[in-house]
Amino acid sequence: MYVEDGHKYPSEVKRLGRVVNAFTDASLENLQDICTVHFGVRPSDQQLCNWITENTREIVENDLPQYSGVYTYDEQYLRIDGERAYRFVLYDDLMDAPVGECVADRLTKDAVRDFLTELLDDKPAYVITTDGRAEYAEIVEDDIGAFHHRCHFHFLRNGEKKLRNAVFRSIRRSDAEKLHAAIVWSEFKSVFAAPSYTAALRRFEAVLDKVEHLPSAIRTYVEEVMENFDKFLVHLRDEWVPSTTNNCERYFGHTKPTLHPRRFRSIEGARSFLKTQMTVRTVKHGLVSRETSLALARELFPALDLDEVTDLFTETKQRYLWSRDLEAG
Numbered sequence: 001m002y003v004e005d006g007h008k009y010p011s012e013v014k015r016l017g018r019v020v021n022a023f024t025d026a027s028l029e030n031l032q033d034i035c036t037v038h039f040g041v042r043p044s045d046q047q048l049c050n051w052i053t054e055n056t057r058e059i060v061e062n063d064l065p066q067y068s069g070v071y072t073y074d075e076q077y078l079r080i081d082g083e084r085a086y087r088f089v090l091y092d093d094l095m096d097a098p099v100g101e102c103v104a105d106r107l108t109k110d111a112v113r114d115f116l117t118e119l120l121d122d123k124p125a126y127v128i129t130t131d132g133r134a135e136y137a138e139i140v141e142d143d144i145g146a147f148h149h150r151c152h153f154h155f156l157r158n159g160e161k162k163l164r165n166a167v168f169r170s171i172r173r174s175d176a177e178k179l180h181a182a183i184v185w186s187e188f189k190s191v192f193a194a195p196s197y198t199a200a201l202r203r204f205e206a207v208l209d210k211v212e213h214l215p216s217a218i219r220t221y222v223e224e225v226m227e228n229f230d231k232f233l234v235h236l237r238d239e240w241v242p243s244t245t246n247n248c249e250r251y252f253g254h255t256k257p258t259l260h261p262r263r264f265r266s267i268e269g270a271r272s273f274l275k276t277q278m279t280v281r282t283v284k285h286g287l288v289s290r291e292t293s294l295a296l297a298r299e300l301f302p303a304l305d306l307d308e309v310t311d312l313f314t315e316t317k318q319r320y321l322w323s324r325d326l327e328a329g
Contacts, residue, residue, distance in 0.1 A: 013039050014051050015301065021052045022276050022300060049265070053272040059119055060275045061100040062282060065292055068094035069124035070240055072151075073116065074131065074248035075107060080264045087274065088115045090128075091251060093242045096316070097286035098251060099123070101274045103267055109135040117143055127234075129242050132158065137231075150232050152192045153244040159185070159221040166217035173215070181218060184210050188222060197237040204229070251281060276300065284312050287320050 013035055020026050020034055028045050036042045043051075076087040086107045090099040100119040104111045116128075116139060125146040130136040131154040140148035167173055167181045188207050194200035204225065211222050225232050235243040264270040282288065283297045290306060297309045313321070 009041065009043060009047070010039070013041055013043065015303075017043070017048055017051045018300060021273075022280050049269060052276070053269050054275065055268070056271040056275050058271075059100050059102045059115065060271050060278060061119065062098050062278055063296070064092065064095055064097055064099070064282070064286070065288060066095070067099065067123045068092055068240075069126035069146075070094050070242070071099060071125065071127070072129045072242055072245045072248045073112075073136070074245045074252070075112075076252050078103075078264065078270065080267055080270055085264075085267070085270070086111075087270075088112065089248055089251065090116065090119055091248045093129075093247050094240060095287050096247070097282040097288070098278045101278065103270045103274070109139070112136070113139045113143055116140075120144055127238075127241050129245055131245060147234070148231060149234055149241055151243075151245045152232055153246070155221070155232065156189055156192065159188075159218065162217050162221070167215050177215070180213060181215060184214055185218060191225075192233070192243070194236060197233065200233050200236050201229070283309065285314050285317060287317060289324075290321060 016035060016038060017031055020031055026034065028048050031048050032042050032045070070093050072091045072093055074089055074091075076089070078085055078087050080103070083105070086104045087101060088104060088111075089101050091097070092099050100115075102115050104115070112135070125144050127147045127149055128140045128144070129149040129151055130140065131151050137148045140146050163181065163185055168178055173181075184207065187203065187210075191200050191203045191207065194203055207222060208226065211219055214222065230237070235241040264273070279296050279300055283293050286293070288296075290310060293313070294304070294306050294309045297304050297312070310318075
């Protein structure tokens with residue numbers, strides 16, 4: 001099929017481009033190939049960009065009917081026109097949906113603060129789980145007024161890296177010292193895997209009895225938990241608090257962790273892509289009603305009906321809606 005300049009492509013071609021962009025990791029060139037094979041037409045790069053790009057604000061914000069106040073924050077690297085950039089994400093753990101995202105050219109304390117404070121200005125904020133960057137505690141506690149919870153996965157991973165470099169690979173440490181450090185570190189890790197807050201506290205007290213024999217590089221990790229136990233272990237006392245930033249990590253995985261550099265020729269294109277992925281994630285995973293899910297899905301695909309949207313729901317979301325149906329009688 002040949003489409004002359006100034007003429008419109010059939011709606012089916014545009015729909016295919018949007019669907020493939022929303023659910024796959026196809027580059028613009030791959031989108032062209034798919035349109036060529038399926039419809040016998042080959043839209044230009046610019047035409048495809050026009051179909052899959054929509055205008056957005058600097059902060060791409062979701063439209064959830066409510067917010068739990070229990071969030072995780074993380075960032076991801078990407079490239080725009082060959083230059084490195086950063087994707088900031090705030091995720092609602094109880095609603096299982098993104099709250100908002102933005103793209104920044106630098107990862108700075110001020111950029112993160114501006115993103116979080118503007119996004120949460122009119123929303124509840126009780127607990128925010130982050131990785132271990134030093135400035136996050138001040139932003140969450142002082143600027144937002146929420147409880148700052150540390151992701152223990154990142155914390156322990158950094159500690160194990162220090163253990164390898166400062167102890168196991170050290171020629172100054174005897175085998176006995178290395179073995180002792182490994183045993184105490186293993187006991188320290190078990191604190192985070194305890195079945196209850198009380199059990200974690202008991203395990204941690206046992207570790208403290210041995211902390212003075214640890215190398216200083218490792219002892220600082222134990223002392224950091226000792227100074228603020230709840231910052232690391234409150235998830236064992238309040239089960240609705242996430243122990244890690246895994247929901248953000250899974251969302252990054254859902255939205256194509258290895259983003260093709262050619263996809264983002266501009267920051268506007270990147271924001272539009274994130275808006276599309278945010279909508280898809282909320283429709284499939286978000287614990288919102290069928291009607292809300294349908295309304296969100298129709299922002300991307302106006303012709304969808306309720307049965308088609310329901311088929312996209314994850315098993316977890318289907319069970320949630322089924323339980324709500326039972327409660328409603």
